[in-house]
Amino acid sequence: MTLHVFRPVPFDDQQQLQFARRLDTLRGKRVGFIGNLxxxxxxxxxxxxxxxxxxxxxxxxxxREKASCSSGAPVAMLDEIGDTCDAAVVALGD
Numbered sequence: 173m174t175l176h177v178f179r180p181v182p183f184d185d186q187q188q189l190q191f192a193r194r195l196d197t198l199r200g201k202r203v204g205f206i207g208n209l210x211x212x213x214x215x216x217x218x219x220x221x222x223x224x225x226x227x228x229x230x231x232x233x234x235x236r237e238k239a240s241c242s243s244g245a246p247v248a249m250l251d252e253i254g255d256t257c258d259a260a261v262v263a264l265g266d
Contacts, residue, residue: 195259198228204253204260205233208241213265220261241265 195201205221207213217235224230234257238245241264253260 198224198230198259200229200231201258202232202234202256203230204257205235206245206249206253206260206262207235207237208264209237209239210241210265213263216263216265217261220263 203221203224205217207217214237221233221235225233234253236245236249236253238249245262
């Protein structure tokens with residue numbers, strides 16, 4: 173029996189992933205939030221946003237929703253978050 177495994181996302185085996193440097197603090201930082209339109213995702217993200225504001229002193233937020241929970245965020249949305257925010261939170265609902 174042969175088992176075929178398919179990856180639902182593009183991947184280049186030669187690609188080296190680089191992670192962003194961890195922030196020392198969120199105080200005074202702008203945080204981006206990306207939701208997936210599933211039930212309760214907006215509740216989770218807005219609650220997290222409120223807690224980060226109250227406890228960590230974040231300076232501002234950008235909130236975006238993907239058009240579909242089954243697809244990745246559009247490049248333009250990721251670029252906007254990357255260009256305008258210091259940190260990002262991505263959540264799945266249900």
